[in-house]
Amino acid sequence: MKKRTLILMCILSLTLTGCWDSTELNDVSIVTGIAIDPGKEKRYRLTVGYVNASMLSPQQPTEGAPVSIMSLEGNSLPEISARMNIGVSRKLVFSHTRALYINEEVAINDGVGSFLDSLERNPQFRNDFNILITKGDPAEKFPTINDPVEKVPSLKVQKQVKSLLEGWGGDPRVRLTDFIDAIVSHGRSPVASSVTIKGDPEKGKNVESNMMTKAPARIMLGGIAVFKKDKLSGYLSMEDTRNYLWTQKLESTMVTIPCANHGKEQKEKLFFDLAITNNKSTIKAFYKGDQPHLKVDIYSEARLTSMQCKEDLSKKETYLDLEKKSSKYVKDMIVATIKKVQNEFGLDIFGFGEALYRQDYKKAKEVEDKWNEEFARADVDVNVHVAIRRSGIRGKSFLSELPASEEE
């Protein structure tokens, strides 16, 4: 009897408690991009771009917009997204958000902290979308720019960022938790990528723009945006972003280095290229007396990809010489970038403070409240060793075999 009651209770509990959070796939819309603009009446204006799945079906590609957009104003993100069904038929699912566009005005005036909290709190949001600061146009334009290859704009941007990061290193690889960690950290200032629209966003909105070979509007990645706590304080150029990443974790990049020594024979414009394939960098921060020192050790392995110089690549000395030249060149670049960050922003985006925290805890505790000032006045020492491992599938360049007379 007891057993029977138990079984009955189990079955009842199945029917009573089950299915509460189940939603059929045809009853949800997958949000891929979110844009946050300053609102006119309320605090924010939230724009969501959700996928129109049947337009992406491989079997019957129908003509139509791959994504739809819906904008609403409100004072907080959860409030607006809960009200989205004012204009959207289906329940919105945010777990596949690929890009979060933040209008730079919001980032400068309001700071991003207040809505990042709601994103971090919401279990639907994964930690794998890109945080992008929009320059120029309002953020709500960004999820609408069509691309003929990647039909969903936000997916396009994410893939674009990933490819750039892997190929050249222009994205700081910052996710939500990294960003929030950096906001609360005393030894590091947060950074995020920035994007701009090149062309006319009104034309890019049309699906017909996919018919054109040259897209009327295109989302372009800019350098990184530097934050002071949760407020935007400025931008770095693409080159500087790469150099910044070199001190962090660079997968691969490409550098062009003049053959002749820096400064002396600039008129002779001959270069060689190195593809950096393997990279290891360590960051150190320490005090000598009262003076903070920042030290970066970089070891890079490279592959020679082009050679305009006349040196003979069949000799070992040439490689050693090229290594020396490129090490110095890279070192100068990175030092310049660090100096620039020190002077222009005075914000430690490199994480030297965190390094100090690990290496000299007492000192770090002492200076943690004024670390950014300490960072700004610190001495910078960068050691770079570039090792050229191979030179493509050729040794000597055919250029070196051209008759000398023609050269002159």
Added chain:
Amino acid sequence: MSLSDFLFKRRKNKKGNKAPEEEIFQKDNISKEYFKSLNKNKKSLQELFKDTFDFSCDDIKLGESKACVCYLGTMLNINSLTDKVLNVPRETSETKNPKNIEEIRDRYFPTIAFEYAETFHKVVWHILNGFAVIMVDGQGKALSLEIGNIEKRAITEPSTQTIIRGPKEAFTEDINTNISLIRKRIKNPYLTFESSYIGGDTKTTIAIGYISTITNEDILNEVRERIEKIELGAVLDSGNIEEMIVDKSFTPFPLVFNTERPDSICSHLLEGKVILIVDGSPFVLAVPSIFTDFFQSSEDYYQPFLMPSFIRIIRYMSFMIALVLPSLYVALSTFHQELMPTQLLVSVQAQREGVPFPAVIEIFMMELTFEIMREAGVRMPRAVGQTVSIVGALVIGQAAVEAGLVSNVLVIIVAFTAIASFVSPIYSFSIATRLLRFVLILCAAVFGLYGVLLFLIVMVIHLVSLRSFGVPYLASVAPFKLSDQDDVFLRLPAWANQRRPSYLFPKAPNKEKRKQRPSPPPVKGGEK
């Protein structure tokens, strides 16, 4: 600690060899006594078989004595009966009259295999088994002659457990043929077959086979005991016996191994298992059997070991696929959209667009359709079977999708699941996954991945609780034993696999003593 202490503490083994023919008609209303008077015997025989057309009782004369040949005409070869028995020379003026039945046999039927029937029960039994029984007036026992075979099916290739490389014989319905197929492979005096008769109405012969120098006594006694306990009206296939001897019947998993391959049965015998052959069934049982037995094909041992090891892993994988794939689809698409990659989710969503049913209903529909088709395919006359597959492929594969009833992904999932469920070499095991799959889909529909996980946990608990003749069903994995791992997930080469599985507690734990990994012969002197 011996296996019996370990497993069968509560049971006591009673030993006793019965002469089965003596007891066989005990429960029927047949008198046991065999009379000296021919007429009396004849009368009671004719009483017993009175309405049967194929029963004959022909009077003959053997010398001076009156005799009578009784047989079932359909159970023996009439031609040889005529040649050997009915045509015996009738010497009327013979000086020496045979005095007793032994002399009669000696004189008239010296070349025919024979048995004596001392009781009336035995006479009836012999007649039923296709003997020609000669009853002589005034003799205390009858002479039963084995005249020769009734028709039986020839040995063919196995139809349910096919392999590419290896012996191609399969068991037939005849128990003697089956035993000979085993004896042909194991030429060992210790290979023993004990027979008994089960089934009040059918009196089916069953044989317990084992190798007495290998098989553990306790397991053997347990098998004997369980067989003795069986009281069934009819035994038509080994499946009837299987249901009566399992440790637990409320389980989807088969606890008794069955095969129609003699080589597979032999390898079980050599591992120390006990086999059960039932007359009339080409499927021979082997006990105790464990979970991993059902993932092993006899071909694994005939191919170089690397590929079979890989294939075994494939089998375990496809078991899991057949079990959980449809429920994973339900769980992911209705509860956990965030777990699918974006691209996949978008394309699944695009295909589900316009499908009127929830994912559970959709998948239940398709799974049921498939089960119906499979059942129809098995039961249909072979000539029509083709039609089923064509109609099925068209209806399910195309029309349903085009009509917008189901999505394309789902067809892929159902088809893949179905194929994966056929991978297990033993059919009775793949049935288990078919059944559990539906429960899993329900769990997934109610609770999502959480339900799937809960069900799998319950399933594992159930599996761990199962025993096959006292041996844990997950043996060598669940009570983990490293030394038994050489033939579970991987098939190690023969030279590395020298021990018999220890969960069977074999009397002789090692197959071979010597280490004999092959290597090329050493290079002879002179070379550098």
